[in-house]
Amino acid sequence: MLFQSHMSKGFGLVFSFILMLVCMGLSVVLGYTDTTIGDAITAFTTNNTQENAYIVIRNHRLPRALIATCVGASLGVAGVLMQALTRNPLASPGIFGVNAGASFFVVLAVSFSQTLPLGMLSWVSFIGAAFAAGLVYFIGALGKEGLTPVRLTLAGAAIAGLFSSFTQGILVLNEKALDEVLFWLAGSVQGRSMDDLVDIFPYILVAWILAFFISRHINILTMGEDVATGLGQKTAWIKALAGIIIVLLAGGSVAIAGPIGFIGIVVPHFARSLVGYDQRWLIPYCGVLGAVLLTAADISARYVIMPEEVPVGIMTAIIGTPFFIYIARKGLKST
C-alpha cells in the first residue's frame, strides 16, 4: 500500500476530496455548450434566468455533477462492503444481479402503468435491487460448500440472465416502454433533475453514515466468521446491517442513474492499493474515489462521440472490464 501512516492516509483523503471537488467543477463547466468558469460563477451569484449559460449550468450541469458524485460514492462504498462481506474480490452491484433486478422491476412497472410518477419508480427500483441481491445471496449461500466466490458469481450471473431475459421479453411486447426506458437501462446521469436526487438522497446519506460506523465491525468480520464470533461479535446482525446498507446504496444509485457497472469493482481495488485493508479508511476512500471516477467518466462520455453522448454506464463498463479481467487472471486468493 502507498500510504503507511495515519497522517499520510489523512492527507491522501483530503487530496482525493479536493480532486473530487475539481471534477465536480469541471463537470459543471465542460460540455457541448461552451461555458467558462466565469459563466459558472455568474450563474450561481446572479439570478438571470434568461441567459443560456445560466439555464445550462443551473438546470442541467449542476444536477448532473451532484448526481454523478452521489451515485459514484454510493457505488464505491457498496462495492467495498460487498467485497468484504462475501470475501470475494469480484463482488459488485453489477455482477450480483442487483442492476438487472432493478431494471426488470422498473420495466415491469413502466409497462403496466404509463403514468407512474418518477418518485414511485425509485421505490420500484429499490425493491427490485433488494429482491435480486437477497435472491443471489440466498442462492449463493445454499448447499454444503457455502458462500464461495465462484458460486456467488455464478448465481449472480444466472439471476442477472433471468431478469434481463424477462426485461427483454416485456420490451419486445411493448415497444413504447422500450422507447422510454432504453436510455435509463444503459445507465446515465444525464437528463435527471434535482428532484430525482432529493427524493433518494436521505436514504443514501443514512447509508453512508451507517457504513462509516460499522467499518470497525466489518474489519473484525473480514477475519472470518469463526474469529469474529470468538471475539464476541454478533455476526448475523452485522451482516444484516451491511446488507441493508448495500441495498440502500446500490438500489438508490440504480434508481437515480440506472444500472452503472464496474465502479463497485474498480474503486475498492484501487483504494486497497492506497490504504490497505483497514475498512475505517477504505470506506471513506472508496466513497470519494468512486465519486471522482464516475464524474470523470461522465465528463469523458460527453466528448467521445460529440455532439451525441455515450451513457456513462457504458463508459464505466469499457473502463472496468479490463480491470475485472486483470483481477480474474491474477487469481481470487486475496480479498
Next chain:
Amino acid sequence: MSKYIPFRTKRDRISFFFDKKSIKYTSILIIVTLLLCLASTSLGQVLISPLEVIQILLGSGEGGNAYIVEILRLPRILIALFVGIGLAVSGAILQGMIRNPLASPDIIGITSGGSVAVVTFLTIFSNENDALTVSIHWQPVAAFIGAMVIGLIVYVLSLKSGTTPIRLVLIGIGLATLMDALTNLFMILGPIYRAADANLWLTGSVYGTNWDQVKVIIPAIVGLIILALLIARRINVQELGDELASGVGSHIQRDRLLFIVVSTALAGVSVSVAGGIGFVGLMAPHIARRLVGASYGALIPISALIGGILVVGADLIGRTLFLPIEVPAGVFTATIGAPYFIYLLFKK
C-alpha cells in the same frame, strides 16, 4: 444379462459399447421429439389436425393449410429443434470441460458476443433513411462471427501457462457484461424501431425463420455434433481432473482448445438464427446426466434431444399461450431454466 451391447469391426479396429439404458432413453426421446414436433405443427392460430399434417408432409395436402404447414410452421419448428440441439451440446461440452455444472454458453459470454455483432451489423449497415444497405441474410453471419470471436477472446485471456476452468468462467462473465453495455450503446444510437428489431433477437426467438436458414443450420449442426461425438472420449478423460487426465496421456490444453472451438461453433450457429435463447445449454445436459450418467458418448445424443424438446416446447407455448400475442421462446426457457438452476445449487 449385460448392461452393454459390444460393437466390433473386424480385427478390432473400432470397438465400443452401446449402453442399453441410453439406447432405451434415446428411442423414447426420439419418439417424444417427433410427437412434440407434430403437435407443434398442428397447433397455432389455425388448428390443423395431426392426420392432415401427416398427409401434407407426405405431399398430398393442398390449399391454405398446406401453405401454413410447409412455409410457416415447418421451417420454424425445424429451426427450433436444431437450435435446441446445438445449444444443448455446446453446454454439455462446456460443462465437461469446465467441470462446473453451472457453466453454459450464455453465461460465459458467447451469446453476448453474437448480440453485439448483430446490433453492430444493424447499426453500421444502415443508411440515413434507416434502411439496411446489405441483405438481412448477413445477420446470422455477423452473429456467428461475433460468438466465435468472443469465445476465442475468452479463451486467450484466460491463458496463463494453460487455462483453468474457473478463470475461463470469470473472464467470460466479465466480458459478457462489457458486451451487454456495448449492445445497449448501439441500440441507443440507432433509431427506435431498429432497437425493437434487435431486442426481439436478443431475447431469443425463432419467429419468421425460413427454409433458407434451415438449409444452412442443419448441415452445420449435424457436422458439429458428429465432431462432438468423436471427441466425447476426451471429454470423459478431462472430467477426471487435470492431473489424472494428463496421467492417462491426454493433451489437456490442446483438447481444451478443441472443446472451446466445437462448443463455441455450436453455440454460434444456434445464436446466429435464433438469438439469445438462454438456459438451454445449462438445463439439457443436466437432465441428460440424471438419465444416463456422465459418460459423454451417451450424454451428447441425450442432451441434444432434450435441448431440442425444450426449445420446440418453449416456442410452442410462446406461440399459443397468449394468442394473438407471440412471446419469444427465450422468455420461457429462462422461466423454466432459472428455477432449475436454483434447484441445482440447492441440491449440491
